[in-house]
Each structure stands twice: as structure tokens, then as C-alpha cells.
Amino acid sequence: MYPYYYYRVSNWGDVLNLLQQSLFAEKMVCAMSSELFHIPATKDLEGNRQMHDHLVPASYHLLTATGSAQRLINGEDRQSIIDTLVACINNAQDQNKKVRVGLSTMLENASQEYKPFIDLIIKWQNQKEAYLSQAKDTVRSMGISFTTESNQQNGGNQSY
Template identity: 65%
Template sequence: MYPYYFYRVNNWEHILNLLHQSLYAEEMVCAMSTQLFHIPKTKDLKGNREMHDHLVPASYHRVTAVGSSQRIVNGEQQQSIVETMVACIKNAENQDKKVREGLKMMEENASPEFKTFIKVIIKWQEQAESYLNQAKESLRTMGVSFPAGSEQQSG
């Protein structure tokens, strides 16, 4: 168990804010890419369905990481909450790689009129990943370790 000092002295609000920012960007990715399913010209856009196969679990892991961080900000101190947050950050990172591949496929297959729209989705995805990485690096500076490699974690 982490000592009480670990929870008291570290800036958990900063971690929570970074994770919230990542989740906000993810919300934009979800809203915009799902919109494409409701436009006749893009409802069957190659890459979108495949991308969503990874976007959904990536979103779940971000939501869980945010919730874990919120619990710590609220004063809970179980090490398992930190472990949950770490696993979910790693899992979101792993899913993000496949989301990026799907977005690239979408961009390659979209008609010219939708390419700019998809580029905006890609920018939001980059923001989601950037904020998630900043949260991970901030946690590392606090002494929280992350498992190496891309192995799937429970969470």
C-alpha cells in the first residue's frame, strides 16, 4: 500500500485534469466519427467500423482512468485504485494505436469533400493521446510505475 504521504503530497488534481482533457478529445473523436455513419456518402466508409472496434474500448479505459483519478482526488487511498488507473492508461494507449490505423484508412478512402473533416478527427485523436501521455508521464514523476511493453492489462 502506498503511504498516506504519497496521496497527500502529490498533485492528483493535475492528473485528473489531464485525463479529463484526454477524455474530452475522445468525446470529439467519438461524436465526429459516429456522425459519419449517419451521412449517406460516408455510412460505409472503409476504416470507420474497424476504427470503432478499438475506439469503444479506448473510451471505456479513459472513462475508468478518469474515475480512478477522481476517487483519489476525493481522498480514497487504495493502491488498487492506482493500479486500475495505470492498467487503463496502458490499455487506452494500446487501443489508440488501432484507432489511428483506422483513421488513416478512413482518410485514404474518403471522398475529397470529407477529407478535411477526417483530418479534424485525427487532430482530436492526437490530442486525446497527447493528454493521456502527459498524465502517464506526470504519474511517472510521482513514482508510479508502468509495465513495459504492450501487454494487455485487466481493467
């Protein structure tokens, strides 16, 4: 059905593992940055709300990509699953760029007491993005293209 079928099947485990590692780091970013809303000194920290406006869709796309990889591991092999995985990796990466802007704003506006905490969130964000990028590279090595075509087909809509 697909070119390089055997090669693809034998690498979905690597993709899934990398996406799960990225998802673990995402959980830490979400838990730590959300905690700031519950600390009186940081509840209104500039940049946090804006960062979350992009963290939520980034999380959604990472979860969807991970679920798609799991489905491929389980033996499903429809091209639409692969297309979903590709689009969601791209969309997560796009949202992550905006998450970074919010994190930078947070770091600039935090008191000295909370800067190390936000630095730690940024380190988790770095890990999340590194694993996601490695997953993308692994998918590419399987002969799958990451064009922006998937976003254009949706008219730029990133919620699927």
C-alpha cells in the same frame, strides 16, 4: 502507506485535469466519427467500423482511468485504484494505436469532400493522445511504474 504519499496526493489533481482534457478530445473523436455513419456518402466508409472496434474500448479505459483519478482526489488511497488507473492508461494507449490505423484507412478512402473532416478527427485524436501521455508522465513523476505487468496479470485481457 505509500512512499512519497504527500507528493502523490498533491499531484492527483494534475492527473485528473489531464485525463479530463483527454476525455474531452475523446468525446469529439467519438461524436465526429460516429456522425459519419449517419451521412449517406460516408455511412460505409472503409476503416470507420474497424476504428470503432478500438475506439469503444479506448473510451472505456480512458473513462475508467479518469474515474480512478477522481476517486484518488476524493481521498480514497487504495493501491488497487492506482493499479487500475495505470492499467487503464496503458490499455487506452494500446487501443489508440489501432484507432490510428482505422483513421488512416478512413482518410485514404474518403472522398475529397470529407478528407478535411477526417483530418479534424485526427487532430482531436492527437490531442487526446497528447493529454493521455502527459497524464502518464505525471503519474510516473510520482514514482509510479508503468510496467506491462498489469496486462500480464490479466492474461492480456483488457476489459476490467
